[in-house]
Structures are given as structure tokens and as C-alpha cells.
């Protein structure tokens with residue numbers, strides 16, 4: 001699994017961090033998503049897919 005985030009689309013809603021805090025964080029200054037791990041381990045795959053599904057800006061893309 002490879003995770004790609006689009007900072008231009010991100011609206012700093014933070015749902016991705018709640019869904020998968022080992023993979024996503026937010027910048028302190030503006031809340032824009034920070035990708036901590038672009039190749040997360042298999043046990044986090046479901047959480048990452050969930051994060052992509054609930055992101056209101058569709059800013060998270062997953063390449064399998």
C-alpha cells in the first residue's frame with residue numbers, strides 16, 4: 001500500500017489523524033495534513049482506507 005496526500009485539497013479537518021494517527025498528522029501552524037508513513041504496514045491498511053473514505057476533501061489517495 002502506498003499513500004499519497006494532496007496538501008492543496010486538504011481542508012485541515014483532522015479526520016485522517018483520528019482514523020490512523022500512526023500514518024497522518026497535522027501541521028501545527030495550519031492543520032494541513034502531514035503524511036508520516038507513505039508505506040504503512042498491513043495491519044494499518046484498514047485504518048488508512050477508512051481515513052481516505054472519511055476525508056471530506058478527498059485529499060488522500062491509496063495506491064495498492
Ligand code: SF4
Pocket residue numbers: 005009010011012013014015016017024026031032033054055056057058059060
Ligand atoms: S481528513 Fe482530509 S482534509 Fe482533513 S486533515 Fe486529513 S487530509 Fe486534510
